[in-house]
Amino acid sequence: MSKKVAIIGSGFAGLSAATCLATKGMDVHVFEKNNQIGGRARQFDSNGFRFDMGPSWYWMPDVFENYFKLFGRDPKEFYDLQLLDPAFAMIFEDEVMDIPADFESICDLFEQTEKGSADQLRKFMKDAAYKYEKGINDLVYKPGLSLMEFADPKLIFDVFRLQVFSSFSKHVRKHFKHPKLISLMEFPVLFLGAMPQQTPALYSLMNYAGLKLGTWYPMGGFHKIIEGMQEVAEEAGVRFYTNEPVTGFNIKNNTINHVNANGHSMDVDAVIGAADYHHVEQNLLEAKYRNYSEDYWDKRTFAPSCLIYYLGFNKKIPKLRHHNLFFDNNLERHSEEIYIDKIWPHEPLFYACCPSKTDPIVAPEGSENVFLLMPIAPGLQDSEPQREIYFNKMIDRLEKFVGEPIRSNVVYKRSYCVSNFVNDYNAYKGNAYGLANTLRQTAILKPSLKSKKVKNLFFTGQLTVPGPGVPPSLISGQVVAKELMKRFK
Numbered sequence: 001m002s003k004k005v006a007i008i009g010s011g012f013a014g015l016s017a018a019t020c021l022a023t024k025g026m027d028v029h030v031f032e033k034n035n036q037i038g039g040r041a042r043q044f045d046s047n048g049f050r051f052d053m054g055p056s057w058y059w060m061p062d063v064f065e066n067y068f069k070l071f072g073r074d075p076k077e078f079y080d081l082q083l084l085d086p087a088f089a090m091i092f093e094d095e096v097m098d099i100p101a102d103f104e105s106i107c108d109l110f111e112q113t114e115k116g117s118a119d120q121l122r123k124f125m126k127d128a129a130y131k132y133e134k135g136i137n138d139l140v141y142k143p144g145l146s147l148m149e150f151a152d153p154k155l156i157f158d159v160f161r162l163q164v165f166s167s168f169s170k171h172v173r174k175h176f177k178h179p180k181l182i183s184l185m186e187f188p189v190l191f192l193g194a195m196p197q198q199t200p201a202l203y204s205l206m207n208y209a210g211l212k213l214g215t216w217y218p219m220g221g222f223h224k225i226i227e228g229m230q231e232v233a234e235e236a237g238v239r240f241y242t243n244e245p246v247t248g249f250n251i252k253n254n255t256i257n258h259v260n261a262n263g264h265s266m267d268v269d270a271v272i273g274a275a276d277y278h279h280v281e282q283n284l285l286e287a288k289y290r291n292y293s294e295d296y297w298d299k300r301t302f303a304p305s306c307l308i309y310y311l312g313f314n315k316k317i318p319k320l321r322h323h324n325l326f327f328d329n330n331l332e333r334h335s336e337e338i339y340i341d342k343i344w345p346h347e348p349l350f351y352a353c354c355p356s357k358t359d360p361i362v363a364p365e366g367s368e369n370v371f372l373l374m375p376i377a378p379g380l381q382d383s384e385p386q387r388e389i390y391f392n393k394m395i396d397r398l399e400k401f402v403g404e405p406i407r408s409n410v411v412y413k414r415s416y417c418v419s420n421f422v423n424d425y426n427a428y429k430g431n432a433y434g435l436a437n438t439l440r441q442t443a444i445l446k447p448s449l450k451s452k453k454v455k456n457l458f459f460t461g462q463l464t465v466p467g468p469g470v471p472p473s474l475i476s477g478q479v480v481a482k483e484l485m486k487r488f489k
């Protein structure tokens, strides 16, 4: 008889683990507390607008292709990918830098900004290409359970070449001097959620992903990927239960034999926690079964939370691109306010996404769909008046940039912040992107994807290996499925 596996949470990691296990003959049941599949990549419709609630940057298309290929499928069957050109705009106080899709044009742009930097960029990218190749095809698939996984002499040599232990910030500054180019190179590590000084230089692989492999957009929005994944999962036999928060387990002989959800109970052979790791351990398990203490979690460096505004405008805003990064304030100061001072920022940087530039389906004709995102420290108290202060700051800056009044054209407005992340996803301190990829939180130094005390409990998702972001979460699900299968060999 096939083994029965319960998965808690239906984000990218839970979906990925579920499908991998079902195609290996497991009887897989996914419990989701919300009324919609997709986790942080949920979507909602209102007043003719369609908003992706979370991810908006489609980087590393090869990871998505490889995922669907595992099941004999192709992303094209589920969504059309558009290459964005310009890929994104960096908005500085005195200049807008449109980053082209073509790499040689990016080199020209660098050269215009700093003499000699085009050659430096080519050199930087050659090295980043190696890191990407090694990192994405090899390192990220390691479960991070033992140092022995890294005991291959070639890999030990590579650790130096891959710059696992040196700082990203120093690496960038070795190649570029102009502050605008430094900001451009450092912004992707904000995705990884840490100060560039504390991020391993290995993550220049993100620059390769962003500047060489292209910035893409799945037409219909990010939720199309979730819909595709759900279809493949259901074909493989996965069963989904929405509005079913898992509330606890029955454990005997250090083995979970029942999962309790919403007043009923299901017998199981194994469980994967694909919800926030901290929640599964601290809220669903008795203290004696936990891998980590509350103090451990408190000492981790979490990626930021954020304040988001989903906005509908009843007119077109010609000056906006699809992705707009407002770097017109001091990046270092805002980073310190997130990671060191842990306070609401004084003059924040923010990001404006306008998918209606590419996709007519996300806004009524003649309208614009805009998503504003401002990174903040996790755990901050947020209130409606506090959110509104920052809404006004961001709208003022947007108006200044687009050169026309737009505040009075807002016809739809919804905010989302720390307390929503806590309530909707059980996110520790309302984090948005999980655990940061710092020098001290990489590979075996991440929370373990296997319980050390409960024999049939595993973890996946953005708080364990390989880390935050959609591609790593897709990979995390594959890695945990492989580990779980070993138990039943």
Ligand SMILES: Cc1cc2nc3c(=O)[nH]c(=O)nc-3n(C[C@H](O)[C@H](O)[C@H](O)COP(=O)(O)OP(=O)(O)OC[C@H]3O[C@@H](n4cnc5c(N)ncnc54)[C@H](O)[C@@H]3O)c2cc1C
Pocket (backbone or CB within 6 Å): 008, 009, 010, 011, 012, 013, 014, 031, 032, 033, 034, 038, 039, 040, 041, 053, 054, 055, 056, 057, 058, 059, 244, 245, 246, 247, 274, 275, 276, 279, 306, 308, 373, 424, 425, 426, 432, 433, 434, 460, 461, 462, 463, 468, 469, 470, 471, 473
């Ligand atoms: C605003 C925002 C923007 C982002 N932008 C990007 C981007 O542009 N590109 C990119 O690659 N990544 C981006 N990310 C990161 C990316 O979305 C995440 O890393 C990824 O989606 C995490 O997937 P996951 O499966 O680990 O977790 P989640 O998506 O959080 O899934 C966990 C699921 O568990 C459920 N759950 C929680 N508790 C329970 C319970 N007790 N019982 C049952 N279910 C439960 C939750 O409801 C949730 O559905 C962004 C994230 C956010 C929030």
